[in-house]
Amino acid sequence: MTSFPDPTWLVGCGNMAGAMVAGWHKAGVDLSSVTAIRPSATPVEGVRTVAMLPDGPPPAFVMLGFKPQKLDEVAPSLAPRITDSTLVVSLLAGVEAATLRQRFPTARAIVRAMPNLPVAQRRGVTALYSADGDKALAEVEALMTLLGVAPRVATEDHFSAIGAVAGSGPAYVARFVAALAAGGEGIGLDADLARLIATETLLGTAAMIAADPIDMTELARRVASPNGTTEAGLAVLDAPDGLAPLLARMLAAAIARGHILAAAARRG
Template identity: 75%
Template sequence: MTSFPDSQFPGPTWLVGCGNMAGAMVTGWRAAGIDLVAVTAIRPSGAAVEGVRTVSALPDGPPPALVMLGFKPQKLDEVAPGLAPRLGADTIVISLLAGVEAATLRQRFPTARACVRAMPNLPVAQRKGVIALYSEDDDPAALTLVQALMAALGFAPIVDDEAHFSAIGAVAGSGPAYVARFVDALISGGEGLGLAPDLAARIALDTLTGTAAMAVATNLPMAELARHVASPKGTTEAGLAVLDASDGINQLIGRMLAASIARGKELADAARQG
């Protein structure tokens, strides 16, 4: 896993908003041994973020080298007017704002060196995340710097199409929630078969982590891995027939991802219109 250059952030770095996702990223960077002395978290509540200096308003001093936007996308036009004048020609803006397009970011922060969209997921806290990256600015050095920062938290692919960025967000950014719901359904199913709740939960979670470990170790395609588990005309094959039905899991997942993409477009439209 690639570490950030010199294992430290450029100074100063501002985390403008630091909720669940940005906080998970801080946890991952700390676990990676990255020096956060140059990082300041700006939260209106002033609630402390472990491992970094936390303030309730934009700090005084020189323009930041790096700014990460971690607030709700609906607050962009509330935050941008005060933040934009504080940025310099060398400031790199990293946006975690779901649905806010690169062109919208450039419009709100015209003086920034580069605007980079990043779509992480919560396993960044364990350094097992997926963080999609996209920028429309012609600044390969800035994008490389951001990728190195994100690679300390997991797999950080750079995509050259904003639609692909949104697709990764739908699959990976939202994916932990969808996987958690599937595991929860397994737990409920186990309880329905008479298992005690704590036992059903332990079995379902260990099945998830064990399957993930097996998939990584063997590098088998998922369809083949399923075939390895399912004996012909056996119990697993009977269950897979339900998932593989014409109204089964592929159709359900397709509708789920389409809903996520559609909501992203709604957020993009709202941000574009201001």
Template identity: 65%
Template structure:
């Protein structure tokens, strides 16, 4: 059974942290030693939820799942409770490991984790980055994240930022493409609801083919017969001003914003 270290505190539990809780629950993880701390007190299914830090034992595992802009609001009361045996896992986009280490100087181990929403189905990607060499802590964090899908380590913040642009934000971009397909089908005369269902089912079916190990290039090649309708559509996407330049601009915008968030967090230190 997967077990988080006890006591474990999840400070904030937004969409991404909540998706991780869902994934761990589906993996059969023991969450009895986990406490979610969130000012709203909104309950998290199957997990003890409180509005203030618990009195008594200090945590040995802390996951930061609030908005990055709240970091300096949270640190003054949380940092004194993070001792030398505590692993800190940050989900805060753009907040560097160096900034986190400065905020939690007593922590045993500080790691950045960048998951995507598919962790809720244990089909996610969670990028990991840390500067410390605590092998035991690394193995513990990797084991927890691997229960939610792929969990690669990255040597640099830049690599983690690239992962975030592609994987962490990826579900939103793929969803937008499917929505555009649905809108296009509606424009061609399909009923709106049916067009959405067709686009969604096409996305799920393509993902199922990829899950069996078939490459996206192979899938496209199999669908596009020579001089057929699909090939004509692909020519538009493959043009020099087509899909790839658009995707490159999209990813660069996400990476740029990550750098801005990191600079903002460092300045407020």
């Protein structure tokens, strides 16, 4: 059975870290050495939960799961507990490895991880980056691959790009499903039925792609008959002001916000 180093601290355990815990539960991981630290002390199912950093031996593994804007609030009390045996994994969007190293100079290694919410279903994407060598990356990768795919990236620019696509992606997909359902309502469908159809269409299409990873253009071609209804709809999406430029602007906005967060973290 896979287990975490003893002791492991989850410093902050909101939606994303909580989704990861749920995924590890589904994978049968032993979480007995894990303590979640939340100011509210709101319980995290399956792990010990406390409001403050626990007493006792220093942590072997720390995962930072709070809001990135809280880094300079959390670091002063956490840093003295980090030793040269501690592996620090950061989920903090936009906070660069060099900034983390400044806050936690004694850490054995620092690894940035950018998961997305489907980790709860073990179908997530978790980008990994470290400037501290392959050993630490391999340790974190062994845990993250239990939650889905965990690609390593060579640069933090690539890390940010995966975050913009995969990390933010579930929110964008949710907007698309909601818009598709709203469109169904607009042409006369009951609201609940429109949502069901939109959701099942997403799930069914994803299952097809997972079973047979064909080119997306080819999949669209299989659906669209020449001069048919689907082709008419695709013409709207494929227009010069259609889906592709909209998504390009969306991703550029996410990347730009990441740069702002990184600059703010560097300034402290």
